[in-house]
Amino acid sequence: MQYYMDYAPFAIKMTGVTKEYRLGQFGKGTLTKDIQSWWAKKRGKDDPNVKLENVGRMIGKDRFMALNGIDLEIKHGETVGLIGANGAGKSTLLKLLSRVTGPTDGSIEIYGRIASMLEVGTGFQGDLTGRENIYLNGTILGMTKSEIDKKMDAIIEFSEIGRHIDTPVKRYSSGMYVKLAFSVAANLDAEIMIMDEVLAVGDMAFQKKCIEKMRGIGEEHGKTILYVSHNMDTIKRLCDRCIVLNQGQVIFDGSANEAINLYMGKSRSFSHHYEYPESSHKRSRFRKVVIESADFPQEYSGQVFENEPIGFQIGVRGLADIAEMYLRIEVVNSLSTVVGMMVSEQSVQIQKNETIGVSVKMDSAHLAPGNYRANIIAEAFTESGEKMVLDTVDGAFTFEVAYNSEGITEQHAHWFADWNSNVRLNPLQISEI
Amino acid sequence: MEKKTTQALYHTVIEPKKLLHLNIGEIWRYRDLTWLFVKKDFTLIYKQTILGPLWLFLNPLLTTLIYTVVFGGIANISTNGVPKVLFYMAGNALWSFFSDAISKTATTFRDNAQVFGKIYFPRLTRPISIVIFMGINLALQLAMFLPFWLFYLIRGDVHPHWGLIWLLPVIIVFMAAMALGCGIIVSSVTTKYRDLTIAVTFGVKLWMYATPVVYPMATIENELLRKVILINPVTQPMELFRYVLFGEGDLSAVGLLWSAVFAVVIAIVGMMYFNKVEKTFMDTI
Helix, strand or coil: CHHHHHHCCEEEEEEEEEEEEECCCCCCCCHHHHHHHHHHHHCCCCCCCCCHHHHHHCCCCCEEEEEEEEEEEEECCCEEEEECCCCCCHHHHHHHHCCCCCCCEEEEEEECCEEEECCCCCCCCCCCEHHHHHHHHHHHCCCCHHHHHHHHHHHHHHHCCHHHHHCEHHHCCHHHHHHHHHHHHHCCCCCEEEEECHHHCCCHHHHHHHHHHHHHHHHHCCCEEEEECCCHHHHHHHCCEEEEEECCEEEEEECHHHHHHHHHHHCCCCCCEEECCHHHECCCCCCCEEEEEEECCCCCCCEECCCCCEEEEEEEEECCCEEEEEEEEEEECCCCCEEEEEECCCCEEECCCCEEEEEEEECCCCECCEEEEEEEEEEEECCCCCEEEEEEEEEEEEEEECCCCCCHHHCCCCCCCCCCCCECCCCCCCCCC | CCCCCCCCCCEEEECCCCCCCCCHHHHHHCHHHHHHHHHHHHHHHHCCCCCHHHHHHHHHHHHHHHHHHHHHHHCCCCCCCCCHHHHHHHHHHHHHHHHHHHHHHCCHHHHCHHHHCCCCCCCCHHHHHHHHHHHHHHHHHHHHHHHHHHHHHHHCCCCCCHHHCCHHHHHHHHHHHHHHHHHHHHHHHHCCCCCHHHHHHHHHHHHHHCCCCCCCHHHCCCHHHHHHHHHCCCHHHHHHHHHHHHCCCCCCHHHHHHHHHHHHHHHHHHHHHHHHHHCCHHHHC
């Protein structure tokens, strides 16, 4: 590693990098359609192959900047986290760095070999054995065969696959598959590692082992690591520096703790009126309604107290007639884990093309103080009792659980927000001293 | 650590529009990967089959038999004195090497979109490995061809040009370059126009009939037809191949030169175009 440090002070340097995607279609996919379009144009007729949605919305706006002027320098041996909401440009940035696609403008300079794991087990072949796949995957990641030979024992040992190593990987369990893939990447000789949420796989014990391995790689071997995740906990444990992306730009570059706080606040800031555009809905197989909005009363401050339920309205539009629709709110903590939920016991009726405002009340009973996000889910049940998710909005609103003046604060023992717990069970009773 | 001082410095600059930059050194550095792809292709084809690698020999044997019966027996096309079995076996081996190499490399981007979209390695390693794989197939077929050839040689039915034997591998290398060039151009174009794949499957079949595979060049008497067939850059290598092996072939210096130039040019153009497309194809496919 010293070798590279002597040569250049940085491992990765990005200067004014942009990446532009064209929305809609590139060409029309087939030659005959292109010729059709050309012929129609020639005769002054409408292009028969323009997608209808493009007619109204896309004119003059058919370009989309996934990355908009990124300047970034990462030094040798740094472990850098990369966070940002969906669509902020994280994946695009990683794709550029791992050379899966090229930038539209700007330049990227890299000193060292990059091993990228945008997905574990890329290039694994089911019919080949574990050992054969180690060779294949290792060479795809840029190792030579003799380098792999030297590492073979370490890879097999780390993967915990043992004697199954000569079995075709199609007979592996998904856990074994992932373990093997991670071992190959973790034992690479590359100077720079790029990882996209790969640690969110395998069982808990293996995850822990992976994180330790990653830290070891960073600290002992001085490797440069760029890690993207939605798991703030791992980012906190792994990275000393963290970059926050928003709408294709770097909005923060500094300590991991500050970055996470900024990101959590940023993901959807407090407001009295929320509207949910099409992009904020999760895909659903039985999508029969659209959760359109949420409205909070003017006196609401963003804080929810235990003894004072807060009432608000959820706007729902029906895409079909639903006799019994139920609402559910999932409460998500800062580590993106669902820590609890509230289920409506009563149902609402909704008709096709009708927009209704459902008034609901929630309180913060049993939630530890802190900041939370809420997902809103509308669902119904079939006659056989199966659940159908009608629509989902993730991160629909944020709220803070706080204590009111006459609440628990009167007690001597405070509940601290940085205790790693989100559920406040009943107080521990000391009956005898 | 001690290795580090002697290792190469890996320095990469990624910029848009470096279209004509062909990194041969990098492809060489990934030679182990190329070789593993070749091995993988062999393993995958014959895993979970009954006859396994036997197909390698069954396939050309059956094709030769059919050609001998249909073209030699029923259509009664002259082979210019060369024993029919030898004539068809050699022609089929060389032609199927060429056509299989084209049709397999022609789907490089489509077949590997999954892997290409997740990770970088020199994309050319994939089509190159396919051509090498086909080359090994050809070598095996020629090994099978050898006893037949020796049989007729001993009987005195064929008269090889011994002094030109060294040309055989040269012919194969040029045909490999041609196949690689054509294949990767098609695969690059198909990232935009998918229907080209269908045209290629059909086109390669037609191409065979424009190449002296099941007939010798010498039997073509129509001047126009001769010209058309001579424009085909595969014609002369095919004739030369049989000229060396059997002593019969219709050669012309201009034709041979044209084939050689075509092979070099199409390979270079193909690699440049492929190189250009590989940088952005993930955004279009």
